[in-house]
Amino acid sequence: MGMIGGGEGAFIGPVHRMAAELDGAIRLVCGAFSADPARSVRSGVERYGLDAARCYPTADALFAGERARPGHERMQFVTIVTPNHLHAPLACAALEAGFHVVCDKPLALTVADGETIANAVRATGRLLAVTYNYTGYPMVREARELVRRGAIGAVRRVQCDYLQGWLASPQPDNKQAAWRVDPARAGAAGCFGDIGTHCENLVRFVTGLELESVCADLNRFVAGRALDDDGSVLVRFRGGARGTITASQVAVGEENGLSIRVYGERGGLVWYQHSPNTLVVHRQDAPTQVLRAGGPGISDAGRVATRLPAGHPEGFLEAFGVLYRNFARAVGSHAERTPEVALPPWDFPGIDDGVAGMCFLAAAVESARRGAVWIDL
Amino acid sequence: MGMIGGGEGAFIGPVHRMAAELDGAIRLVCGAFSADPARSVRSGVERYGLDAARCYPTADALFAGERARPGHERMQFVTIVTPNHLHAPLACAALEAGFHVVCDKPLALTVADGETIANAVRATGRLLAVTYNYTGYPMVREARELVRRGAIGAVRRVQCDYLQGWLASPQPDNKQAAWRVDPARAGAAGCFGDIGTHCENLVRFVTGLELESVCADLNRFVAGRALDDDGSVLVRFRGGARGTITASQVAVGEENGLSIRVYGERGGLVWYQHSPNTLVVHRQDAPTQVLRAGGPGISDAGRVATRLPAGHPEGFLEAFGVLYRNFARAVGSHAERTPEVALPPWDFPGIDDGVAGMCFLAAAVESARRGAVWIDL
C-alpha cells in the first residue's frame, strides 16, 4: 500500500499504517506524505522507515513511479489521508492511474466532487473504500446483524451521538484543528464533516435505514470560527423511523464519545465506543443481555472481526484494521481476476457510503443555513 | 397532609406518602382517594390505614370536612395525584378552601388552565408545589450549584433524555397507561406530558436558562394511540445555548432512563438517574472528577439534600422527599406567619415552573402538529 498525506505532524497517518499492517496482509511500502516535496520524502524515510526510492515528492510522482515498477513490485492500492479538499483530485488521479483507493472520510468537499469520484470508480473498475472506521468494531457489526435478523423488530428510534471537547476553545497552534475549521480545506461542514458524518454512516450501517429528511441546528460556539463546531439533527428515515444525531467538538471533557442506541418494536441495542467490546441488548419482557466481543452468543458477523479471545480488550486500531483487512481481501480477489462482491462479514464502506455521506452533509448544512428547516435527501 | 387520588391500583399515591413522611415532619392524615366514593373511603382505611372519619368520599367533602376541624387538627396542605384533567379544578378548589397544594406534574391540561391555577395562587396567598421530583436529587442540586458558581462557564449545549420502554406495545389492561394515552385526561401531550415535561424542568433547573424556541418531532409508534409516545425536540435557549430533549415510552428495555448532560465553555456535567448519587464533572485540561452524594467537595446545595453518609445509596423516594421536606418548611414558616422565600437549598418547584412546563408542552405539540417547525415560547 502507498499513502498520500500522513507526513510529519499528522495524527492519522501512523494510525492508518498500524491498522493496515495489523493482520500481516498489508505493508506500507511507498507514499507521498506531504505537499512539501522535501518533507514528503523525509517523512517516508524517517517516520515510516521506507526505502527512499519509494518516498516520492508528489502524488503524481508516486503514481508514475509505482506504475513504472513491475506489477508484482508495485503498490496495489493507495490510502489518501489528506485534508478533504484533496480527496477528489487525488482519488480520481489514483483510480485513473490504475490503483485501488482507500479514502478518508468525508469523501470529498461537495456532493458533486463525490459523484466525480463515483464516476471514476465506475469508469476504472477499481475498488474504493471510505474509512468510516467505526463500522469495523466487532460489536457494531454484531449490532447490524441483530437488526438484520429481526432481533429487535422494526426500528423506531435511533440516537447517535459523537461528542468531543478538544475544540472547546480556539486552537490557533494545532495543525489538526487548523484545516478542520477552514472551509477551503474541510468543506461546508466543520464538526459534522469531521465526526457528524461518522454518525450518519454508523446509523445507516447498523439499521440499514435510509435517511429521508433532516432538520439540522448547527452551531459555531467559538468566536471567529467559520464552520460549525457543534450541532444536533432531527432525522426521519424512510419507513417511519425517527432519530437524532448530535455531534460536538466543544463538549468539554468528552474525548471520542461515540454512541449509538437503536430501539425497535421488540428490543433495543446500545453501544458506546468507550466500552467498545460490549453490546447491550434489551429485550421486551426479558432480562437485558450483555454481549461481549468473542463471547457466547456472538454470530459470525461479530466473531470474524475479533482477533482475540473474549476479555482481551480490542480497540480503535483493531476496528480500523477490519476495514483494511476486508479491503485487502477484495483487492486480492480482484488481482486474481476472481472479483467477489464483498458481502458481510467481509464488506467495507464503499463509494456509495461516501456519496451518501456527502448528501447528508449537504442537506444538514443547507438546513442549518435556512434556520434549521426540514430538507429532503 | 391530605391526598386526592392515589386510591387502589394507583402507583403514585403510596410513593407520595412514603416520600412525604420520610423525614418525620409530615403525616398523611386524610384524603379523597378515588372518584368512586366507596372506593375513596375504602382506600383511605385499607391502603393507608387512616381514621375512617377522615377518609372522605369526595374532594369537596375533604375540603369541607377539614375546614370544619379546629385549625391545629386540620390538614395543612393537600396533595393532588389524579390524572391531569383534574389538576386545575382541584387545585383551585383547594387553594380557595384555604389549603396549600402539592400538585403532580404536568400542572394542568392547558396553558390557560395553568394560568387559572396561577391566578388562584396569587389570589389566595397559598403555597403551591409541582412535583418535578427529579430536582430533589442531591446531585442534581449540586449540578445546579456548580452551574451557578460558574464552574463550567457559560452553558453551550444541554442534552436531556428520558427513555422508558413500558408503552412499546399496547397496554389495554394497564390502568397507569390508560389515562396517560387519553387526551381527555392527559392533555394534548402523551409521552411529553408524562415524562418530557420532566426534561424541560430539569434542564431549566440545572442550567437556569430560559427556553426561546423549540422544534419538536413527536411520534406515535404504537398503532391506535392518540397521543405521542416518543419524540425529540431541538431547543434554543435565550442567550445562545442549544440543546435537545428526547423522551420516549417505546424505548424497549429502558426503565426510567433520565439523564442530563450540560457542556459549558470550561467544563461539563453528566448525571444519570440510574446512578443518581454520582455527578461527573468534566473540566478543561484537568482530570474528570466524580462527585458523590455526601462525599468530599459537595457544597451545601447537595449536602442538605442527603440524609445518609456517602456510599449509602439514596434513590427516588429520598429525592422526592426533598421536595416535600422543603415544601413543609415553607408551609411551616407560613403557618407561623413568618413566611420566607424558599431559596436554595430550600426551594421547590412552584407555580412558575408549572406554567413554564405547560408553555413548553403547548409549544412542542404545536410544533409537531405543524410538521416540526420552530415555535417560540
Added chain:
Amino acid sequence: MGMIGGGEGAFIGPVHRMAAELDGAIRLVCGAFSADPARSVRSGVERYGLDAARCYPTADALFAGERARPGHERMQFVTIVTPNHLHAPLACAALEAGFHVVCDKPLALTVADGETIANAVRATGRLLAVTYNYTGYPMVREARELVRRGAIGAVRRVQCDYLQGWLASPQPDNKQAAWRVDPARAGAAGCFGDIGTHCENLVRFVTGLELESVCADLNRFVAGRALDDDGSVLVRFRGGARGTITASQVAVGEENGLSIRVYGERGGLVWYQHSPNTLVVHRQDAPTQVLRAGGPGISDAGRVATRLPAGHPEGFLEAFGVLYRNFARAVGSHAERTPEVALPPWDFPGIDDGVAGMCFLAAAVESARRGAVWIDL
C-alpha cells in the same frame, strides 16, 4: 416501636426510624435515646418529635413505663442501636420485660454474650431480629433465590468485600469512630465487628453455605488503634467451597463499598452496593444477563422487596426497611396468636445469624492473634 440509643449525634437512630416507618406499618413512639437522662428525653422530643411522656430517661424506665400502658397503647418492640457492649444487657432486659427486639449488629461483645441473648429469646418466646440490613436489598434476595434454585450450580468460590475509607486517619473528634475503635464498647473486633460481620452474614445469606474454618490476617494500620481497621480472611465452607472476605476502613476513597461475587459450577452472580438494583448473572456458554429490581425475570423473592417500578432507584433505607417490614409482619402474627415461621421472602436475620456472626468474629480474631492460622468454627 421504641428505640434505645440513637440520640443527638448518633447517625444510625434516624436511619432506623426512616427505615422502620417507610411502609406505614411501624411508628416510633417512645424510647430512651441516650445514657444521659436529660439528653435522652431531649432527643426524643426534639430529634424525633415524640410525646415527652414517652421519652424516658433510661432503658429501665422505658420498659417499666411501656409495660404500665394498656396493651394496645404499648410499644410492641424495641430497637437497640447502642454501642455493642450494651446489646446483651439491653436485649435480655427487653425480652424479659416482654418486648420483641430488633438489635443492631454485631449481636454482642462475645460469643458467650450472644448465647445469653439466645437463651433469653428461647426462654421468653419473643422475637428478635439482627439488622444485617444488606440482606434486605431486592437483588441480594434475588441472588439467594437463584442459588437456591440451582441457577449457578454448586457454589465453588465466594468473594465478599466491604471497603470504607473513613478511618484511614485518626478521627479523634468523631463520635461514630470513638466507640468503634474502643474494645470495651466495640468488642474484640474493630473493622470486622463493624463491617466484616456484614460480609460473613451476606455470604451465608446468599449462598446458604456454612463456614468451616477461617484464616484471618487482620491489621491495624493507623498508629495507636487498639482494634483492627482492615483485614482479609480466607474462608473454607463445608462442602468444599472456598472464598475470601476482605473488610477495610482505611481504603481511602471507598465509601460503603460492599460487593459479593459467587461462582458456581454453571454460573456466577455479581452484586455491588453502589449499584444496588442490578444483579449481574453470568451463565456458562450464554450471554451474561443483567437483572434489575422490578424488571423482567425477577422472582417473587426479589419482587416483594421492591416498592417501585423498575428504574426508580431504591437504596439503603428501602433495603433496611425490608427487614423492618418483615419483622413487623412476624410481630403482627405473634400478637394475633397466629405466629408464623418467617419464611422467604418474609424472613429476616434472627438470633441464629447473630450468634453465627459472633462465632465468625471470635474465630477471625483468634486466627489473627495467632498469626493468621486456620481456626475451625
Added chain:
Amino acid sequence: MGMIGGGEGAFIGPVHRMAAELDGAIRLVCGAFSADPARSVRSGVERYGLDAARCYPTADALFAGERARPGHERMQFVTIVTPNHLHAPLACAALEAGFHVVCDKPLALTVADGETIANAVRATGRLLAVTYNYTGYPMVREARELVRRGAIGAVRRVQCDYLQGWLASPQPDNKQAAWRVDPARAGAAGCFGDIGTHCENLVRFVTGLELESVCADLNRFVAGRALDDDGSVLVRFRGGARGTITASQVAVGEENGLSIRVYGERGGLVWYQHSPNTLVVHRQDAPTQVLRAGGPGISDAGRVATRLPAGHPEGFLEAFGVLYRNFARAVGSHAERTPEVALPPWDFPGIDDGVAGMCFLAAAVESARRGAVWIDL
C-alpha cells in the same frame, strides 16, 4: 525477530506478532513454530507468510541458520512462546547462540530452572524480557508513577484479582487447556502459573513492594485436574503492607478479569483490564479523579505508552506492544554498542521479574501443599 512456538492452533503466536510489529520497528522474519518439523515450516509459510528458507524445522536449526546469516540480515532476538517446560532449555540455547530473548511467562518450570536462565543472561550479556504484558498498559504505568511520586502515600493494602471462567468444566479437546493443566508442561502451578503469576508481577510493578510471605489456599474444582484451577493468597509485603491475590479459571462468566486496587495512607488507585484506559484515583478528602489514557493530568509514564489521542480505545495488543517497543529500543542500543539501562518509561519486565515470579509460585504451591500455611519468600 524470530519465534519459537506459535504454530497452527496456538493462540499466542499471532498475538506476539501483532504486538511486536505494531510500532513498525520489529518484523517477524523467521522461526521454528512447532515441535513437529513439517508443521513448523508450514506454519511459518502459511500462517505468518514468511520466506520458507527462514521457517526452520527445529529451534536448533533456527539458531544455526540465523547465525550463519550475515549480521545485518540475522534475527536480532527470538521470542519463546512454547509451553513452560521448554522455556529454560530454549532460552539458554538462544542466549548461548548469541540472541536476545523474549520469553513468555512464567519464566520456567521451577525456581532452579529460572536461575539457570538468569545465569545464562549474566554469562552471555544478552537481553531478556519476560512477557508480563499487563505492565504495558498506559494506565498501569501511570499507576506505578503515581505510587512512586507518593500520590497515595505509603501503600497499606493491595488487592489483585484475575478471574477467568474458561476452565470451569473439563476441556478435553482444547489445545490451550491441555498443556496448562499438565504438570509436566506447565509446572507445579496451574491457574497460578498461567494467570496468578501476572497478579504477583502486576502488584510488584505498581507498588514497588517486595513480597515477604504468602499463605495460599489453592483449589482444584474440576474433577481429575492435576493442578490448581483457582485460589486465593494472603500476602504480606516487606514494610508492613498487606494484600490478597485471587486467581481463578473456574469463575464462570469472567473473561480476562484482571484488576488491581492499591490503597495508601492518602489515596487509592483502581484499575480494571476491562476498562483499561481508565485509572480511578481516590484522594483523601477530595473528589475522586478519573484519569484517562492520553488525557489531562497524565505523566510521561503513561503518555509514552499511548499511541492515540484520548478516547480512541487502546487494548491488549497495544499494551503488549509497549513491551516489545521497549525491548526493541534496548536491543537497538545494545547493537549500537551504546547499551542503556532501560529505565521507566522505557523499561520492560526482565529476568529478575521472571525469577521473582518463580519464587512466588514455588512459595504459593508449597503453602497450599501444607494446608495454606505462611511461607516466606
